[in-house]
Amino acid sequence: MIYHQTSLADALLVEPEIRGDERGSFARTMCKSEFEQNGIRGDFVQQNTSVSAHKGTLRGMHFQLEPHTEGKFVRCIRGAVLDVIADIRQGSPTFMKHDGFELSAENHRMLWVPPGFAHSFQTLQDDTEVTYLVTAAYAPDAERGLRYSDPLVGVDWPLPVSTISDKDANWPLLNGEPDFFRYAG
Numbered sequence: 001m002i003y004h005q006t007s008l009a010d011a012l013l014v015e016p017e018i019r020g021d022e023r024g025s026f027a028r029t030m031c032k033s034e035f036e037q038n039g040i041r042g043d044f045v046q047q048n049t050s051v052s053a054h055k056g057t058l059r060g061m062h063f064q065l066e067p068h069t070e071g072k073f074v075r076c077i078r079g080a081v082l083d084v085i086a087d088i089r090q091g092s093p094t095f096m097k098h099d100g101f102e103l104s105a106e107n108h109r110m111l112w113v114p115p116g117f118a119h120s121f122q123t124l125q126d127d128t129e130v131t132y133l134v135t136a137a138y139a140p141d142a143e144r145g146l147r148y149s150d151p152l153v154g155v156d157w158p159l160p161v162s163t164i165s166d167k168d169a170n171w172p173l174l175n176g177e178p179d180f181f182r183y184a185g
Helices: 032-037
Strands: 002-005 012-015 019-021 024-026 046-052 058-064 072-078 080-087 098-104 110-113 117-123 128-134 143-145
Touching: 058 080, 072 080, 072 098, 072 117, 080 110, 080 128, 098 110
Parallel strands: none
Antiparallel strands: 002 012, 012 110, 019 024, 046 128, 058 117, 058 143, 072 110, 072 128, 080 098, 080 117
């Protein structure tokens, strides 16, 4: 796999090295020792999949509070998304900055979302499927989110939002700098 630093501290964009022959293709999409060599730490304890029927569907911006903070390794296996992450770790050199990455079945890119980031995506095509490994099990009492349209985060989504859950549409707006996580450096 090829690891690319992003504009956000500790977040990585990963490209599998695809090998092909007359049978088709093969690529490794997860390797614990290689992950650790590139700063991806944590044991994956759960895998989630979401399917969105309509282009413009928005999911997120989700995170879980300690001790259930989760890192995510995200991959789009059908369709395409703009995956957006925001660094909400107090003291991080990229605190309150966000970036977006196109992940698609066609480009095969994967994104490492470190613990302490808010995570979201918007579908760019109908019938899009995203799968992700997580380092902590879902804990409903620890679930939090940022509103997708919060001006303090400032995400410029590429499409009008066609579908969003009531919960995601109504996360409270930030009132000053968030204090959910501390940057460990």
